[in-house]
Amino acid sequence: MKPIAITPRPLETRVPDLGVGLWAAHAPANDMLTAQLDALRPGHVDLLVDLRVDDEIDTLESVLSLFRGRECQLWLYLICDDDAPQAGLARLAEILGTEAEGISGMLLTPAAYLNSYQPDGDWPRTTTPAALVSQARRYWPNLAIGGGFPTYFTELNRCRPDPSTIDFLTHATSPIVHAADDVSVMETLESLPFIFESARAIAPGRRYRITTSAIGAWTNPYGKTITPNATLERVTLSDNDPRQRALFAAAWSVGYLAQAIGRVDSLTLSSIGHPFPIAEPAARYPIFDVLRRLNIGTGRPAMGVAEPLNCLAALGWQTEDERAEFWLANLTDETCVVTVAGTRYAAVLDEQTNPSASALRDWPLERLALCNESPLTLAPYAIARLEITLAHST
Amino acid sequence: MSVSEAVRIRRVGTPTPETVRERHVLGPVCFTWQSGAIRHLSVDGVEVLRGIGAVIRDANWGTHALHTEADEAHSSDGAIAFTYCARVATDGDGSGESPLALELQAHIDATELDVRLTLTAREHFVTCRSGLSVLLPLAGVVESAVAVEHSDGLVEKGHFPRHISPSQPFFDIRGLSFAPTPERTVDLHFEGDVFEMEDQRNWSDASFKIYNRPLALPSPYRIEAGETVTQSVRLRWRDTTGAAQ
The missing domain is CATH 3.20.20.80 (Glycosidases)
Structure with missing residues (x-):
């Protein structure tokens, strides 16, 4: 894919x-x-x-x-x-x-x-x-x-x-x-x-x-x-x-x-x-x-995407200079694979996430893992939270 | 790929699968067929129709569930003919006597789609609306010029609204032409009832809806026992890049 x-x-x-x-x-x-x-x-x-x-x-x-x-x-x-x-x-x-x-x-x-x-x-x-x-x-x-x-x-x-x-x-x-x-x-x-x-x-x-x-x-x-x-x-x-x-x-x-x-x-x-x-x-x-x-x-400065997307939702906000928190959601029932420019860390909430993780101290979206810019697989309706570095100029 | 019930519940909260969306390609034409409806019809990658199918409302504007009795497709010579038969369910499992039967036939090739709906009332049937419903997409349609042919043959020229219209943008529709891109014109022709258009964006639907039976007429109304209702919609798309048509 x-x-x-x-x-x-x-x-x-x-x-x-x-x-x-x-x-x-x-x-x-x-x-x-x-x-x-x-x-x-x-x-x-x-x-x-x-x-x-x-x-x-x-x-x-x-x-x-x-x-x-x-x-x-x-x-x-x-x-x-x-x-x-x-x-x-x-x-x-x-x-x-x-x-x-x-x-x-x-x-x-x-x-x-x-x-x-x-x-x-x-x-x-x-x-x-x-x-x-x-x-x-x-x-x-x-x-x-x-x-x-x-x-x-x-x-x-x-x-x-x-x-x-x-x-x-x-x-x-x-x-x-x-x-x-x-x-x-x-x-x-x-x-x-x-x-x-x-x-x-x-x-x-x-x-x-x-x-x-x-x-x-x-x-x-x-x-x-x-x-x-x-x-x-x-x-x-x-x-x-x-x-x-x-x-x-x-x-x-x-x-x-x-x-x-x-x-x-x-x-x-x-x-x-x-x-x-x-x-x-x-x-x-x-x-x-x-x-x-x-x-x-x-209230934070918002982020969007440069290209139109029709099967994904994307948004984010700047957290500090050159850093941002960025979100993706798969809006379809088909798996998709994405690469997001500037990605450093990622956490995914999807159908594999332990459904019994209901304890108030366990938040899967807080568990960021090193990802860099490697492809990210989003199962149907999966949500990803990324920490990204903003490019200065292109 | 079959999906386990547990995964389906994680995804959509219910183990009930939806009916299959069949994807079809006829040269430049792509669409899906699902439960007696054509959806997402695109030509050369440009969507010209969000959907068309039969909608049977009850006496309170609720939508009747349909129980499928036949759902067949036959391909030949670059065309596909669908036949979909169903009955209105008035009880949970659809096992009881049904007051209304419907047959929808759709024929599609590289240049046009014809949909014909026949409703047969086995006993008197009370409904707010029963008939064909056409959904037009938003991209390329919002703000575009449209020519509406009325039942007296007169043609009204206007535009699909940009700001959402609180009332129907167009009434008494027999035909309708618009161009979702400069290169392509879409013509629709309606038979069997008086059709009008609703700006469905009011309810966050991503479509303009063209439906039968004006809202100004009394509702609910009765389809009498033994009565047959026939409606049809023809949708054509033509390339308007060349000078000749």
Whole structure:
């Protein structure tokens, strides 16, 4: 097999902020949550809270106290009552206070807007997202208030906020709305630059955050229910996609970040706990290891590749002068061989990696081995982390 | 190469293998055939079609699983003819009576692809959409000029949008021509229903979708017992480097 030659190159941009999602409805117990936060060290957490549910407000309070003193931003994605959102907001104001200390920003969404409507369809006549922005401004005059949706780009594209009224723009994506086979899911990465550019055009100059996205779908805006999928098949619109547990989701996430670099300000991938877990009590999923290490790149000068790649994702960041951390993910179910210019050390996460390596002290991606520029074999959906030396000139 | 269940679980989280993607080459034409669909059709290395196949939706826009009854390919004289027969499964294992049977025939050679779909309702069948779905790729298509022929024969000239369109970019499509590269023009022709286009990038699909039955019509609708629905799509690609056509 002839190796694919890859030449890393610096980009004129930085790695976006990276974080993880958390659903108040599914938050793990505090000790488990703390353990995962400590190991993952995300730059931020996007917490989804349905203000119509008392238990979720209780969870919000306990998450707030757990975050106190932690170097991790907390962004609130709030679902509000359609007819009488004031009660939920007033309750939240009691908890947060006027300064909303410890909160980096919030998005408020009327529950009816979790459903999708055709552009010329029958839209809800209840509270609008715009009305919630002005209500939130009265409670929290100094807080960043967002426009957009905790669901998919489609919903944002069909109900665009007035950019002058918002501090940031946000939405998620799910690759299994229409098709769930492996090739179709991986191909969705190709559409992301178009989504990012189209969203930017809706609110130019505003901070742009992709909120919690993963292979699954946490809600179905287009029908009555999500697909339960207890038997772990590849099905559309499910919150239980089997690939979340596998190398596939890790490779897809590397591909997502590669597309997001230079195009978004903030990216949130997968969640602690349901619906897009990165671990279960007995085992860590490959995506945990990958996100944990990628978090280190946040804000660093970004790296890309000189040549177009269609079966691989590539990204990286400069660590110091003439050194960089560089990542590759095989996006296909076929083995490929690569040579990366400037490679010194490499660590690979693939199907041969011991799946029982779930102890929090054992991180296969930290085990760099001397590689120099010898060919690197990437099994299906394998991920490689490299330490490279940057060439001064060519 | 067969892959053990354990390795498959490490890769994709499920022991269930996907149906085989058969790769075919006809001179300059490459494509895959998978479960009754043509995918990734390229000519001289340029993708002209992301996919075409039958999509059967239920009354809630869910997609019905299909149980394959026949899947055959016959090659002759630089052409391949596929016949795919399936039935809609209304229970988990597909053993029960099926309300709808489908037969898809695809014929492809070095210059064109013809796909014909026949649906036969054994009992009345409630669906939001049942028919052929054509996916166009993004590279070479986004922003390119397109001529859309409507059912009254009038031709609308426009462009595939760059920014993602919140509503359908084109309605009432009988024919469509675009050039993914300056050297090649692709012509599509639709029969059997009114087709329209959706900008599927909205949902992060890497395609523009052309589907049957306008969204403006009531849904779900019924295909009556005994009714037969026939649709066809023809896709041609022509070299437009020379002056003569």
